[in-house]
Ligand code: HEM
Ligand code: SF4
């Protein structure tokens with residue numbers, strides 16, 4: 420592709436990776452809106468996006484299964500970039516510099532920063548929990564097989580995990596807007612050299628040395 | 634059924650006051666377990682008035698039939714055999730919705746107006762607004778609502794809200810041949826129960842008492858029990874029912890706090906952008922090797 424061979428651009432995500440990310444993102448947004456509609460009456464009007472309240476209830480869990488499978492693809496592909504390092508702890512301690520755009524005061528970031536890794540591991544914990552608790556409360560198919568006490572715990576856990584995930588994803592989406600040039604990484608697959616050297620210098624150095632495209 | 638639309642005390646998933654200009658006297662059904670002969674006339678009358686039919690089932694060695702409440706059987710005689718001090722007691726309890734003053738079903742329901750509570754105390758499901766999520770099943774401390782296999786809507790006893798609204802007593806009350814079932818204002822029913830309890834105590838049932846559990850704010854279906862100290866003898870009638878703490882955490886704490894927190898997170902992003910602003914690598918590109 421023209422953009423990818425352009426000398427000032429570096430490829431960050433392959434087309435299959437981007438497709439996988441956006442399938443996860445779209446299904447996640449649909450899940451968040453359909454779930455929140457039932458979570459608090461102030462958001463019940465979100466049911467309009469899904470063809471009414473009953474359709475919202477019916478569709479949500481099926482979308483959930485698609486999201487889970489899609490997310491599993493991302494997790495298998497990217498987990499090894501998300502291992503926590505000593506630099507990450509330091510990065511988190513300097514979160515106030517992160518917020519104030521003072522990146523020069525931060526330890527060197529590799530392919531992902533500590534915030535991104537934290538979101539990754541939060542998703543690893545919550546998405547399977549959402550699947551399991553979602554199946555336990557899924558009517559009419561499965562809920563009838565579980566005792567009411569378990570259903571109560573499952574629905575509470577489902578709502579807690581959904582809350583954590585939705586809050587995390589709000590931050591994730593905002594970060595993509597805040598750090599200019601990030602959206603292109605997931606839309607066109609490329610980032611500028613300036614972007615890479617400023618936000619992910621460790622990763623950038625490896626690319627300069629051995630052309631590591633991962 | 635939306636018949637008494639001016640006297641709605643509570644409406645599920647609704648944050649503004651429902652129409653409540655008209656106030657009605659609190660009613661109650663009193664089930665005197667000590668007078669019940671297990672004839673199931675009430676069970677039949679319920680199906681007849683509500684025009685529902687239970688499927689013919691199989692005998693599982695007890696008079697109890699069907700074996701559980703269903704979307705067609707909103708009331709059910711539960712039979713228990715209890716041996717104490719060498720005597721056998723046949724404890725028969727008419728099960729069904731208790732019409733709680735603080736209804737867990739209504740608290741859990743996410744669909745506006747699918748469950749309403751009238752000022753007379755009746756808790757009524759409005760099936761046309763029901764989405765079939767089953768949250769009411771998780772919310773109810775008495776395991777009452779049933780989701781229909783035909784239409785995925787929740788059904789339960791209406792306390793014959795359609796009859797009561799036009800001054801009739803519920804169908805089960807009308808059918809009971811022993812007056813084990815009586816209906817009236819909640820106050821009168823408590824008085825009547827107290828007379829019955831005094832009588833039972835005279836006849837040696839020291840522990841006779843009224844079941845009107847405070848944990849759910851009292852109920853609009855009450856029992857006179859010979860063993861009020863051991864309600865669980867009557868096919869696991871809960872001793873101190875309350876809305877489960879799990880449901881309280883979910884609907885009472887998490888729902889408002891998490892909603893506020895998510896809104897706050899989104900607003901924090903917006904204000905970060907308009908104060909500190911974006912982080913643009915191209916701004917200081919010349920500092921870095923290309
Ligand atoms: C992974 C597979 C998932 C399954 C099988 C699933 C299933 C369910 C089911 C069965 C319900 C009850 C309502 C209904 O029947 O539609 C529900 C509610 C809900 N879901 Fe999911 N879900 C999944 C993932 C998610 C995700 C990823 C989110 C967050 C974005 C989410 C957010 C919610 C919320 C907020 C509710 C409402 C909870 C409440 O009312 O307190 N779900 N889910
Ligand atoms: S199944 Fe119907 S009545 Fe029960 S909680 Fe859901 S919407 Fe409300």
Ligand code: SF4
Pocket residue numbers: 729730731732733736737738739756772773774775776777778789
């Ligand atoms: S017994 Fe259950 S279904 Fe009936 S009012 Fe109470 S909580 Fe609701």
